[in-house]
Amino acid sequence: MSAVLDALAALGAGGIAVLRRIGRASLLFVAMAAGVGELLRKPGLVVAQLYGIGVLSVLLIAVAGLFVGMVLGLQGFYILSQFSAEATLGVMVAASLVRELGPVVTALLFAGRAGSALTAEIGLMKATEQLSGLEMMAVDPVRRVLTPRFYAGVLSMPLLTAMFSALGVLGGYFVGVGLLGVDGGTYWAQIEAKIDFSEDIVNGVIKSLVFGVVCTWIALYQGYDTLPTSEGVSRSTTRTVVHSALAVLGLDFILTALMFGN
Amino acid sequence: MRNTRQVEILVGLFMVAGMVALFFLAMKVSNLAAVSGGKGYSLTARFDNIGSLKVRAPVKMAGVRIGQVGKIGFDNETYEAVVTMKIEQRYDRIPDDSFAKIYTAGLLGEQYIGIDPGGSETWLEDGGHFNLTQSSLVLEDMISQFLFNKASEGGKKNEDPFAK
Amino acid sequence: MPESESPPLVRVRGLCFRRGSRVIFDGIDLDIRRGRVTAVMGPSGTGKTTLLKLISGQLRPDRGTVEVDGVDVHALDRAGLYRLRMRMGMLFQSGALLTDLDVFENVAYPIREHTRLNESLIRRLVLIKLEAVGLRGAARLMPSQLSGGMARRVALARAIAMDPMMILYDEPFTGQDPISMGALLKLIRGLNDAVRLTSIVVSHDVRETAEIADELYVISNGKVVQHGSPEAMMRSDDPWVRQFLHGLPDGPVPFHYPAPPLADELLGAGT
Numbered sequence: 154m155s156a157v158l159d160a161l162a163a164l165g166a167g168g169i170a171v172l173r174r175i176g177r178a179s180l181l182f183v184a185m186a187a188g189v190g191e192l193l194r195k196p197g198l199v200v201a202q203l204y205g206i207g208v209l210s211v212l213l214i215a216v217a218g219l220f221v222g223m224v225l226g227l228q229g230f231y232i233l234s235q236f237s238a239e240a241t242l243g244v245m246v247a248a249s250l251v252r253e254l255g256p257v258v259t260a261l262l263f264a265g266r267a268g269s270a271l272t273a274e275i276g277l278m279k280a281t282e283q284l285s286g287l288e289m290m291a292v293d294p295v296r297r298v299l300t301p302r303f304y305a306g307v308l309s310m311p312l313l314t315a316m317f318s319a320l321g322v323l324g325g326y327f328v329g330v331g332l333l334g335v336d337g338g339t340y341w342a343q344i345e346a347k348i349d350f351s352e353d354i355v356n357g358v359i360k361s362l363v364f365g366v367v368c369t370w371i372a373l374y375q376g377y378d379t380l381p382t383s384e385g386v387s388r389s390t391t392r393t394v395v396h397s398a399l400a401v402l403g404l405d406f407i408l409t410a411l412m413f414g415n
Numbered sequence: 416m417r418n419t420r421q422v423e424i425l426v427g428l429f430m431v432a433g434m435v436a437l438f439f440l441a442m443k444v445s446n447l448a449a450v451s452g453g454k455g456y457s458l459t460a461r462f463d464n465i466g467s468l469k470v471r472a473p474v475k476m477a478g479v480r481i482g483q484v485g486k487i488g489f490d491n492e493t494y495e496a497v498v499t500m501k502i503e504q505r506y507d508r509i510p511d512d513s514f515a516k517i518y519t520a521g522l523l524g525e526q527y528i529g530i531d532p533g534g535s536e537t538w539l540e541d542g543g544h545f546n547l548t549q550s551s552l553v554l555e556d557m558i559s560q561f562l563f564n565k566a567s568e569g570g571k572k573n574e575d576p577f578a579k
Numbered sequence: 580m581p582e583s584e585s586p587p588l589v590r591v592r593g594l595c596f597r598r599g600s601r602v603i604f605d606g607i608d609l610d611i612r613r614g615r616v617t618a619v620m621g622p623s624g625t626g627k628t629t630l631l632k633l634i635s636g637q638l639r640p641d642r643g644t645v646e647v648d649g650v651d652v653h654a655l656d657r658a659g660l661y662r663l664r665m666r667m668g669m670l671f672q673s674g675a676l677l678t679d680l681d682v683f684e685n686v687a688y689p690i691r692e693h694t695r696l697n698e699s700l701i702r703r704l705v706l707i708k709l710e711a712v713g714l715r716g717a718a719r720l721m722p723s724q725l726s727g728g729m730a731r732r733v734a735l736a737r738a739i740a741m742d743p744m745m746i747l748y749d750e751p752f753t754g755q756d757p758i759s760m761g762a763l764l765k766l767i768r769g770l771n772d773a774v775r776l777t778s779i780v781v782s783h784d785v786r787e788t789a790e791i792a793d794e795l796y797v798i799s800n801g802k803v804v805q806h807g808s809p810e811a812m813m814r815s816d817d818p819w820v821r822q823f824l825h826g827l828p829d830g831p832v833p834f835h836y837p838a839p840p841l842a843d844e845l846l847g848a849g850t
Contacts, residue, residue: 204422208429247444278678286675288637289668290689290737291661297692312433319436322444341443346473346480350445358437 178374181295185373188300198297202305206267206369210313213266214259218317221254222246222324229325230333239333243340244347246325247318251348251357252413255318257405260364263310264397268372271302272393275376276386284377299373306372310365311358318357356412363404368397455482455503456541460515461495466526466551468517473527474500481506484528500528510535511543517551526551586649588613588745588777589634594643596626596633603629605801606643611745616771616778618792618809620785621799622823622832627781628672630798631747634779635667636660648744665693668738668746672753674730676722676737682709683718686737693741708736712766728759735766745777746770752784764791785824789813797823 192199229245275298278284284294322344329335348354372393379389465487474482482502490497502509512533519526533547589611596604603626611617619627632638634645636652645652647663655663676685686705690696696704709715712732722730731751738746751763768791771778782788789795789809796806797820805812805820813824822830838844 200423200426201419203426203429207433208425211429211432251440251444281678282671282673282675283677285632285637286669286671286677286734289635289664289671290692290741291664292689292692293657293661309429312430312436315433315436315440319439319444322440344444348445349471350441354437354440354445357440 174378177378178370181299181374181377182370184295185300185303185370188296189304191296192301192304198301199305199308202301203309206271206302206305207309207312210263210266210309211316213262214313214317215320217258217262218250218255218320219324221258221317222250222321222326223328225249225254225321226325226328226333230329230335239329239335240339241343241347242329242335243322243325243342243344246329247322247344247348248353250318250321250325251353253405253409255314255321256357256360256364257401259314259317259361260310260368260401261398263306263313263364264368264372264394264401267306267309268368268393268397269390271306271369271372272376272379272390273386275299275302275373276379276381276389279377279379280381280383280386282381295377299377303369303373306369307362307365310368311361314357314361314364352413356408359412360405360408363408364401367400367404371396371400455501456507457485458500458502458509458539458541458543458545460498460500460528460545460548461490461493462498462515462517462548462550463495464550464553465496465498466517466519466553468498468526468528468551472525474502474530475527476506476509476530476532481530498528507538509539511537511539512547513539513545514547514549515545516549519552585613587611588648589779590644590646591634592644592646594633594645595641596629596638597641598629602801604633604640604643607798607801607803609796609803611777611779612794613777614771614775615793616768616780616791617794617796618780618782618788619796619798620781620783620788620823621797623783625798625800627783627798628749631669631749631779631781635664635669635747665689665741666744668741668743670731670734670738670746670748670751672750674722674727674734676725676730676734678722681719681721682714682725682733685722685733686740689737689740704740705736708740709733711739711770712736713762726759728755728762731755731759731763732766735770739770739774739776742774743776745779748778748780748782750782751780752782752787760787767791785826789824799823 225246226242229242230239233239233242233245275284278294278298284298287294287297326337326340330337330340375389375393375396376386379385468484468487470484470487472484473480474484482500484498485501486499488497488499489495509530510533512535514531514533516529516531517526518529530545539545587610589609591607591609594604594607594609595602607630609619619630621627629638633640634647634652636645636655639653647667650659650663652660652663676682677688680688683705686708687701690701690704706715706718709718712735714729714732714736717725717729717733722733725733735746748767751767752760755763764787767778767780770776780788780792789812792809794806795809795812797804797812799819805815805817807815812820815821815824819831821827822832828834
């Protein structure tokens with residue numbers, strides 16, 4: 154009997170802890186969202202963070218995009234050539250990239266590259282009392298430290314996603330047209346005919362914006378809420394990557410259903 | 416740490432590269448350039464059957480893309496499909512007795528509208544209408560027609576000896 | 580002395596604070612008098628740092644009040660709290676310098692945040708503060724290049740950058756070699772007297788703290804055990820205070836952590 158009660162109590166405690174975390178994360182989100190006005194007056198803060206979050210991620214994203222596009226070109230060609238439909242290779246590559254792989258893979262890479270770095274940075278600032286130090290200098294660390302990073306992340310994600318998709322389409326072109334002999338004109342013409350601006354490109358950008366908000370938010374919250382020990386920071390960093398990946402994949406399904414499911 | 420100016424330049428490059436990539440996707444990958452800004456004019460045509468024609472399917476003349484399907488409607492009175500096409504402004508000399516047909520690109524390909532120009536000296540203008548149309552060929556109809564013809568032919572051949 | 584009659588700068592009454600089920604403070608009363616160095620001492624884990632966080636409004640008490648300069652800290656809204664904190668400095672154990680800024684920018688940070696002074700004035704102010712802690716020459720070093728004692732002195736320069744009325748020192752002496760310890764002692768006492776600051780030092784380094792403090796509070800198990808001048812406290816005959824202040828290995832706090840008798844355990848382990 155007491156074992157059952159213990160299990161119930163453990164379940165309840167776990168539930169309360171989760172709710173508490175969600176509450177704290179929501180409060181942080183609201184505070185960061187409300188901080189946008191102050192940032193417009195001090196855009197330099199965001200520029201500095203765009204460097205760390207955006208610029209330093211470009212190489213990874215560019216290389217990944219190129220290779221994903223090349224693999225899509227290769228695999229797509231083998232499958233499509235079974236139906237003598239190589240001409241539509243471009244559509245297959247571009248549609249998969251713009252609709253799905255671009256936003257999703259970019260967000261997953263972003264979580265691993267920039268998200269974990271953000272968590273570790275904020276977590277260490279907390280562990281070394283830098284955040285408390287700011288508080289004591291009457292400077293709000295959420296406004297001054299977290300909010301610029303949040304908007305830099307939100308802004309970086311669509312740009313990185315666009316680079317990923319564009320380079321992927323080019324990668325598919327190199328393989329399909331350059332190596333496998335698909336006609337270059339057909340590749341582009343089919344893409345242009347079948348990919349729609351508002352349905353595909355705009356939806357892709359919306360997805361990447363949502364992923365940017367979620368990934369950066371998770372990373373910053375995990376850093377801000379970390380246990381101020383080295384073990385706590387390492388666990389928060391892991392949680393950032395895991396939670397971001399799950400959130401991105403889950404949200405992608407929901408967004409896809411909403412956008413392309415009529 | 417790099418100095419502020421270097422950081423600013425690199426961030427600027429990053430933003431420009433992202434914008435260029437977005438622009439590339441919009442212009443080169445999607446059909447934004449083809450339909451941009453609503454410049455162009457509309458023409459309508461009625462078909463008995465449009466097959467699997469879709470919105471945004473191309474409208475071609477002599478194989479050249481001159482516009483796309485904008486809207487597909489249905490007329491409750493005549494039971495016809497009403498297709499509105501958006502034609503680019505520079506192709507403004509379509510004779511008013513032209514023939515609008517629904518073609519299929521390849522055996523499994525998408526369907527599109529092909530326009531065979533007529534001989535008239537007056538051109539269709541915005542809101543104009545194709546009077547001559549040919550519906551999409553429905554594969555089942557074609558096959559059943561073919562079989563029916565074959566059967567009736569065969570029937571004749573079989574009947575003939577008895578008649579003689 | 581006129582100061583002793585003026586109301587205390589910090590008045591703590593009936594302060595209770597709990598962390599989970601652990602009681603940290605159970606009804607603490609403190610008076611921090613203006614212009615004095617007041618030391619709060621106690622064994623590790625008695626929540627001395629927590630006390631500073633309660634005074635500066637970073638934590639909320641479960642019960643009781645903290646008044647700073649006649650204002651109830653925990654009744655203030657965020658803006659009011661920030662206004663109050665601009666008149667307080669706090670020296671963290673680790674220094675808490677911003678690691679991506681150099682020493683000069685760290686000291687300039689609060690000035691840039693809260694004022695619109697021009698660059699040459701900021702430069703002059705920062706150099707004066709750095710000179711006061713003897714680190715003007717280190718202005719362009721990064722925090723990672725500083726020793727622990729130097730980092731603490733830079734943090735002190737930053738804490739006094741806005742000319743506060745009070746400075747809170749969190750364990751300023753832990754892990755310092757004798758030379759930087761001496762420098763810190765001299766700085767704390769010197770700053771206090773030179774600009775009529777009020778200082779609260781939280782520490783368990785008895786000898787050093789007693790040397791510079793005007794008044795001592797000893798807390799243990801969530802209560803103030805005793806307070807008074809360092810000389811009077813050193814002569815205290817309370818056995819616990821004696822053990823703590825003189826560092827006796829055995830006394831009311833036993834040397835052995837509670838355990839069953841050794842013989843029982845050894846024999847029990849054998850069977």
